[in-house]
Amino acid sequence: MQELELWTLDELCDHAFDIFEELAAESLSAQDYALYQQHYETRGYADLTLPGEDWVDIMMQDLDPELHFEAQIGLTGEAGEADMVLARILLSREKYESLCHAQWRGQ
Structure with a gap:
């Protein structure tokens, strides 16, 4: 078996x-x-989190918490305002995995 x-x-x-x-x-x-x-x-910021359950529903497959991450990219809030998440991007840590799905603010 080849190592990832x-x-x-x-x-x-x-x-x-x-x-x-x-x-x-x-x-x-x-x-x-x-x-x-x-x-x-x-x-501007980019944070990595574990993918939420909504990704499982969207992708219609189980996601491996060791391999799959959600990147949240946006702008930090000012004067106590909440951060503005502009995109949520689901990615695999595997370099040659083509999994990439994005949800954009306002869509």
Whole structure:
């Protein structure tokens, strides 16, 4: 059996951010994209979490908590406001796994 080649969590976060950057202009509303462009340097973030149950329903398959992560990318809130999650991206840590599914704010 061949051993899986895995992204580190930092690499996976960078990979998710690259996907976000590539697709954000066409996937976000013009207003959300402009807001992101204006504030990403000071308020932008990307966090990795375990995928929620909604991903199991969407993907119609079980997800391995050791291999699958949800990247949440957005802007931190100001003056006590909640963070604005612009995209949730489901990814595998396996480098050659093609699993990638995104949910965008407003869709």
